[in-house]
Amino acid sequence: MKATLRIPSRNVKPRLSRSLVAPRPGVRRRPARRSAIAQLPSPAPVGISPVEPAATIPPALGPVVAVPAATEAWERPATPGRDAFELYLREIGQTPLLTPEEELALALKVQAGDDEAREHMIKANLRLVVKIAREYEGFGVPLLDLISEGNMGLIKGVERFDPAKGAKLSTYAAWWIKQNIRRALANQSKTVRLPSHVVEKRVQIRAVEARLMELYGRMPSDSEVASELGLEAGWVRHYRQALVTPSSLDAPLGGDEDSNRLADVVADPTASSPFEEARANADTDLVHEVLDTLNDREKQILELRFGLGGDDERTLEEIGGRLGLTRERIRQIQERALQKLRVRIEEREASEMIA
Known part of the structure; x- marks a missing residue:
C-alpha cells in the first residue's frame, strides 16, 4: 500500500463596611526530492482503518521503535489513529535495515545522482523517524x-x-529529523509560537524525568531534574509551563456540539456567588433601615462621607464647607453616628437570632 505523503500543514461602599533554530544551505536536486516524497509510504490519515486485520509489529522494528515503559502506548485501546499508525509500522517494516556496507554503497550512488538508491536509503531509515517522533x-x-x-x-x-566524513547516516539524519519535528511543534502546537530550543529543553526534561523515576521509584523533584541538566530549578518549571497547551473556552466538553462549553463550567474568581449577593443586598437594606434612625444631620454626613446617595465620597473638609462646620466637628458627628449604627445593627442581629 502506497500513498502520497501528507505534509501537515454595590450598594454599600467598602469603606462603610470597614467602618463597619537556523536552517542549513539550500536543497539540491529538488525534482529528485519530490520524486522521493511521492514514493514514500504515508502515515494513513486518522479515521481510516487498515484493510487487513491488525497484526503485530514486525520483529525488525523491535530495537528501533522501542519506547521506555513510562511512555509505552501499545496497550492503549484501539482507535482509528492507532490502527493507522500500526498499519504504517507494518508497511515500513517490510524494508530491511541496511548493513554498514550497504549504506556506504547506496550513499555513493546517491552522491552520483541515483534516485533509486536515494529512495532505498530513505525507506530503510523510516523507522528511525518513528523512534525520534x-x-x-x-x-x-x-x-x-x-x-x-x-x-x-x-x-x-x-x-x-x-x-x-566518517559518520553514520542515522547519526547525521537524526539532526535533520529533529529539526523538522521541533519546527513543527513550535509552529503548530501553540497559539503563540515558541522557539524550537524551548521545545527541545522540554523533551530533555521529560527524558530525564523518566530516567530518574525508574532510578528512584518516584517522581523526581525540580531540583533533581535541574541538577541533571545543569539548570536552575526555576528554569525547569519555566520550560514545563511554556508547553502547556491552551484550551478554548468555546470548546465543547463532549463530542456533541450542543454539549456544554468549557466557559460554562469554569468559575469566575471575580464574580460573587448568589449567596454573597443576597447577603450584600440584605446588609444594604439593613444599613439603609438603621440610617433612618439617625437625625437628619448625622444621616446626611454619613451619606456624603461614604457616597451612599450615589455621589462620590467626600472628604471631611468638603462636608464641613458644605454644612458650615469645621473638619473636626464633622469627624465627631461621623463617629457618633457610626457608633449608633453599630448598636442598632447589633440589636437587630440579636433579635433575629432569638426569633
Whole structure:
C-alpha cells in the first residue's frame, strides 16, 4: 500500500463596611526530492482503518521503535489513529535495515545522482523517524503529523549525507529529523509560537524525568531534574509551563456540539456567588433601615462621607464647607453616628437570632 505523503500543514461602599533554530544551505536536486516524497509510504490519515486485520509489529522494528515503559502506548485501546499508525509500522517494516556496507554503497550512488538508491536509503531509515517522533509525542501535534515532518527531515539528511566524513547516516539524519519535528511543534502546537530550543529543553526534561523515576521509584523533584541538566530549578518549571497547551473556552466538553462549553463550567474568581449577593443586598437594606434612625444631620454626613446617595465620597473638609462646620466637628458627628449604627445593627442581629 502506497500513498502520497501528507505534509501537515454595590450598594454599600467598602469603606462603610470597614467602618463597619537556523536552517542549513539550500536543497539540491529538488525534482529528485519530490520524486522521493511521492514514493514514500504515508502515515494513513486518522479515521481510516487498515484493510487487513491488525497484526503485530514486525520483529525488525523491535530495537528501533522501542519506547521506555513510562511512555509505552501499545496497550492503549484501539482507535482509528492507532490502527493507522500500526498499519504504517507494518508497511515500513517490510524494508530491511541496511548493513554498514550497504549504506556506504547506496550513499555513493546517491552522491552520483541515483534516485533509486536515494529512495532505498530513505525507506530503510523510516523507522528511525518513528523512534525520534515518539520522543516528541504529547506536545500538541499528532504523532502521525510528527512522523510526516520527520520524514521530510530524513529526505534532507539522505541528500546531504557524505560517507567520507566518517559518520553514520542515522547519526547525521537524526539532526535533520529533529529539526523538522521541533519546527513543527513550535509552529503548530501553540497559539503563540515558541522557539524550537524551548521545545527541545522540554523533551530533555521529560527524558530525564523518566530516567530518574525508574532510578528512584518516584517522581523526581525540580531540583533533581535541574541538577541533571545543569539548570536552575526555576528554569525547569519555566520550560514545563511554556508547553502547556491552551484550551478554548468555546470548546465543547463532549463530542456533541450542543454539549456544554468549557466557559460554562469554569468559575469566575471575580464574580460573587448568589449567596454573597443576597447577603450584600440584605446588609444594604439593613444599613439603609438603621440610617433612618439617625437625625437628619448625622444621616446626611454619613451619606456624603461614604457616597451612599450615589455621589462620590467626600472628604471631611468638603462636608464641613458644605454644612458650615469645621473638619473636626464633622469627624465627631461621623463617629457618633457610626457608633449608633453599630448598636442598632447589633440589636437587630440579636433579635433575629432569638426569633
